[in-house]
Amino acid sequence: MDSLEFxxxxxxxxxxxxxxxxxxxxxxxxxxxxxxxxxxxxxDDYTKQFVEQLPYFH
Numbered sequence: 001m002d003s004l005e006f007x008x009x010x011x012x013x014x015x016x017x018x019x020x021x022x023x024x025x026x027x028x029x030x031x032x033x034x035x036x037x038x039x040x041x042x043x044d045d046y047t048k049q050f051v052e053q054l055p056y057f058h
Contacts, residue, residue: 004028
C-alpha cells in the first residue's frame with residue numbers, strides 16, 4: 001500500500017477533516033478520472049454510455 005492510500009485510510013477515520021478539504025483525496029479523484037477515461041477509450045458502446053453518465057467524467 002503506498003502512502004497516498006494509507007493517508008486516505010487514516011483520513012477516513014477522522015470525522016473533523018472533511019473529504020473536500022483533503023488534498024490527498026484530490027489525487028485519488030484524479031487517478032479515478034484517468035482510469036475511467038481509459039475504460040471509456042477502450043470500452044464498447046455500452047461501457048462508454050455508462051462512463052459518460054458518471055458525474056465526474058466530463
